[in-house]
Amino acid sequence: xxxxxxxxxxxxxxxxxxxxxxxxxxxxxxxxxxxxxxxxxxxxxxxxxxxxxxxxxxxxxxxxxxxxxxxxxxxxxxxxxxxxxxxxxxxxxxxxxxxxxxxxxxxxxxxxxxxxxxxxxxxxxxxxxxxxxxxxxxxxxxxxxxxxxxxxxxxxxxxxxxxxxxxxxxxxxxxxxxxxxxxxxxxxxxxxxxxxxxxxxxxxxxxxxxxxxxxxxxxxxxxxxxxxxxxxxxxxxxxxxxxxxxxxxxxxxx
Amino acid sequence: xxxxxxxxxxxxxxxxxxxxxxxxxxxxxxxxxxxxxxxxxxxxxxxxxxxxxxxxxxxxxxxxxxxxxxxxxxxxxxxxxxxxxxxxxxxxxxxxxxxxxxxxxxxxxxxxxxxxxxxxxxxxxxxxxxxxxxxxxxxxxxxxxxxxxxxxxxxxxxxxxxxxxxxxxxxxxxxxxxxxxxxxxxxxxxxxxxxxxxxxxxxxxxxxxxxxxxxxxxxxxxxxxxxxxxxxxxxxxxxxxxxxxxxxxxxxxxxxxxxxxxxxxxxxxxxxxxxxxxxxxxxxxxxxxxxxxxxx
Numbered sequence: 021x022x023x024x025x026x027x028x029x030x031x032x033x034x035x036x037x038x039x040x041x042x043x044x045x046x047x048x049x050x051x052x053x054x055x056x057x058x059x060x061x062x063x064x065x066x067x068x069x070x071x072x073x074x075x076x077x078x079x080x081x082x083x084x085x086x087x088x089x090x091x092x093x094x095x096x097x098x099x100x101x102x103x104x105x106x107x108x109x110x111x112x113x114x115x116x117x118x119x120x121x122x123x124x125x126x127x128x129x130x131x132x133x134x135x136x137x138x139x140x141x142x143x144x145x146x147x148x149x150x151x152x153x154x155x156x157x158x159x160x161x162x163x164x165x166x167x168x169x170x171x172x173x174x175x176x177x178x179x180x181x182x183x184x185x186x187x188x189x190x191x192x193x194x195x196x197x198x199x200x201x202x203x204x205x206x207x208x209x210x211x212x213x214x215x216x217x218x219x220x221x222x223x224x225x226x227x228x229x230x231x232x233x234x235x236x237x238x239x240x241x242x243x244x245x246x247x248x249x250x251x252x253x254x255x256x257x258x259x260x261x262x263x264x265x266x267x268x269x270x271x272x273x274x
Numbered sequence: 275x276x277x278x279x280x281x282x283x284x285x286x287x288x289x290x291x292x293x294x295x296x297x298x299x300x301x302x303x304x305x306x307x308x309x310x311x312x313x314x315x316x317x318x319x320x321x322x323x324x325x326x327x328x329x330x331x332x333x334x335x336x337x338x339x340x341x342x343x344x345x346x347x348x349x350x351x352x353x354x355x356x357x358x359x360x361x362x363x364x365x366x367x368x369x370x371x372x373x374x375x376x377x378x379x380x381x382x383x384x385x386x387x388x389x390x391x392x393x394x395x396x397x398x399x400x401x402x403x404x405x406x407x408x409x410x411x412x413x414x415x416x417x418x419x420x421x422x423x424x425x426x427x428x429x430x431x432x433x434x435x436x437x438x439x440x441x442x443x444x445x446x447x448x449x450x451x452x453x454x455x456x457x458x459x460x461x462x463x464x465x466x467x468x469x470x471x472x473x474x475x476x477x478x479x480x481x482x483x484x485x486x487x488x489x490x491x492x493x494x495x496x497x498x499x500x501x502x503x504x505x506x507x508x509x510x511x512x513x514x515x516x517x518x519x520x521x522x523x524x525x526x527x528x529x530x531x532x533x534x535x536x537x538x539x540x541x542x543x544x545x546x547x548x549x550x551x552x553x554x555x556x557x558x559x560x561x562x563x564x565x566x567x568x569x570x
Contacts, residue, residue, distance in 0.1 A: 073450055
């Protein structure tokens, strides 16, 4: 048995995407933990926005099942209406956003709406939430998901949250999207990244215990791979300690 | 005309069949579950639900057959994932087909502000490059922008910490899209933890959420947000969301859940008697410092 779960590794990897001083649009689920880990390790002056209507610096002291839980209000820097936070993001003030995904394609477009024909879907997913807004307006964003062929697909059939569109250089700029788009896809097996200025995802690192072949076998397109693919550094003791303080019962990470 | 009434009376008088209802406007916080359950008990039909991220209440109303339309950003169970009743309705047409107008959190807020300001539409850059406009009758792409059309609720149902008999409400903690929903709506039903004298709310008029002229009904309904949290009063009951997710996975399980927690109960008081309230009641209080409105 390993000393950490794959969810804990994802959280640690996501936390490392946060730079000190960043304004982070956090959203729900694992990114709440990732923000807390970053803030308690390498990013002590980061700030967080939660679209329910909150800005804070310190992670909440109590456990959060959602961003709307009362411990997230205690010690908040600002408790307000959602449109005020969207105003900041529309101005380009959000350095990094997190988006949950059901399905992502080689150009980083996310589908969290419909599998199959929207008029009679095979599967109806919950929808955008703030995901589309983050994808279009934040300076860069990261998505987290389980690494499965049915989730990492060649092209999504419905774009809820646009990444790099059709993958041609400058697609976002031509369409008038403000932010820079997806920076990384953090999965249970690997980290995929995108070239500067857009384009197609490539394999940037594989998690401990996974091979490049495992990753390729579980990806729904012919994944580009660098000649040397490093192993994702495992969670440090400090990252794990911070994470387990935030989720003592493993609600999110077991 | 007296605005204070029971939940049953407020729903009976102000939420007719076919109404467009904004509810759950503070996202996961302060969801008026008690009002939603009364809509189900009274057998409302053909409702259109309006909201941002909806945490389980939309799923329950859809499963109970009250809903034929949704204009929302996210419908599911936030800590558990998919909304099983929402899936059955959209995938199988059970118990009813749904007319879905997809939104993001930002666009549903803008749609309500557009209605609140009586504006023909609001132009925005959000949703450029997204397919949401293709599955929403409220969104149009034109001139390099997305036009968000006004969405006007017939009624907004909100739950606040305290209000007076005229419906002057104090709400604190995150507000989500509650203000624009209330201003855009034809009328508002205010549910509250505490019904307080006017001098309490008027001692801090900056905290009054909405103009009293919008408020049609005031319902004293302590515990009306369970299992959703309410700052200063109730923690989130995540175990209840988990139990609902499990039981609503198939239609029979959902019907059993609905019978047990809604249809067989007369009102919210009976619902609360089934809960361990001490486990979810906020006990560590944190009072703000009063402000001074002195004038001379």
